[in-house]
Amino acid sequence: MKMNEDEKWVLCPLCGNKTRVKLRKDTLLYHFPLFCPKCKKESLIDAKNYMIRVIG
Template sequence: MDKTDWIRCPKCSSKTRTMIREHTVLEDFPLFCPKCRYTCVIRFMDGKLEEIKQPDAKTQS
């Protein structure tokens, strides 16, 4: 049986509404936190969560 767990928000560390398994691979996945209302794009591989920094529309020239 695979172990499942909730993805945690990179900003406030609370549980999001997305569950993952040990072997899950996510690439450019939009993640929303219902508690702090933070939205980001993440990468999840080998049990490690990485937030992908994207340029803000205001900083584009």
């Protein structure tokens, strides 16, 4: 599957590795539980315009 140029992978805020979640320019996430398969931790994030903010 080819990734569009307007899609980006979400990186884990703790270890910096790729997660299994992709964002598009128009994606809005509020209080999203992001799980990292590498470090096995979960972070609560908000995302808008490819900008990710860690809540907890």
